[in-house]
Amino acid sequence: AAGLCFSDTKIIKLGGDHPRLYGRDLANDPIIPAHEAALTIIAVGENRREQYKVGDRFVVQADIYFDGVNLAFGYMLPGALQQYVLIGKEILDGDDGCYLVPVQAETGYAEAALAEPWACVVRAYRDVRRSDLKPGGAVWIIGTPGAEDEDYRLAGAEYAGVPRRVVMTDVPEGLAGQIRNLAGGAGVQVTTTDRFSEISEAELVENYTGGKGFDDVFVLGSGSPEAVEAADRSLNKRGRLTIVTDKPLPRPVNLDVGRIHYDETYYAGASPKNPLAAYRKIR
Known part of the structure; x- marks a missing residue:
């Protein structure tokens, strides 16, 4: 399942000027949007078979950092508006570890895809900002x-x-x-x-x-x-x-x-x- 976010409409309006696309030339280097996604594994590469198996379900933590660069899912990385998505090292071995979040078998697909926007709502009500000058900043x-x-x-x-x-x-x-x-x-x-x-x-x-x-x-x-x-x-x-x-x-x-x-x-x-x-x- 894939949700549509207002930010996806911003891509249509702003094109490569969207803050997460860094001036990308979408006419010659298009993207596949949708970052609110629930995925099911249908095949696993040889080097990952001890970690993942066919049928495993995940949502994607879309704010992906790899080598210090934001490569958000559905922006710089191909998103969920396609039948199949290749999950690569940027998501599996990102700066914060793996950006896949396991989903229980009884959780609905639409329910799981809504985890990302609901997390934004929860985050908006939590005061998690720094409460001090940044040490070493x-x-x-x-x-x-x-x-x-x-x-x-x-x-x-x-x-x-x-x-x-x-x-x-x-x-x-x-x-x-x-x-x-x-x-x-x-x-x-x-x-x-x-x-x-x-x-x-x-x-x-x-x-x-x-x-x-x-x-x-x-x-x-x-x-x-x-x-x-x-x-x-x-x-x-x-x-x-x-x-x-x-x-x-x-x-x-x-x-x-x-x-x-x-x-x-x-x-x-x-x-x-x-x-x-x-x-x-x-x-």
Whole structure:
């Protein structure tokens, strides 16, 4: 059985521009969609016969990573809108192990295929985000006009995760001094950049994260929507953006909200008196 997801209609609309297709030329390199699937094994290769047998049933955990690359089932890998699917090493020996989930004999095919969308619903109600700075990660802190007038306090920072590097741009000196003192005792590299108006966030991402993006980004104050937009573009997968202000921004900001789904990015606000409060678990 195969279900149809709204994301499948997005493939029709966006083609190779769909975030999971990486610009693939579908006219010359088409795909077979459908990632909500219940499968039954009808043949097993010689090297896998001790692990699988004809008649075994599975659903596919579609968010497949192989050698660090997302090769989602029904996107980069052929999906379930075909009579037969070849399950290869990307699924059987992926970065997280095997992406096949066993199904009991009494479970219906449609019931099993709905496991993936129902799992999305369950996940939406669970607060599983990071509750700390990413240990060994990269942090970018950006000050905006007016941020120098605030009294920033890093309450509980000594108990926070210890990043590998902190990059500061236009950070008020009082807060910058607190950060240097904390970082010095923990062996964290601290770098101060040129002013925000003189830098490229793409170059910072390349120079300080190897192109992956920052794991934690803080924008201080509400004086620059452009800084918020740059911070969003600079986020790593599963990165967190915290806007530290109690004042409204002067205009709406352009954020790639699709990354919340595809890259598990997270956005929060916090008071200048306790920026790290944004990492507290939601009760």
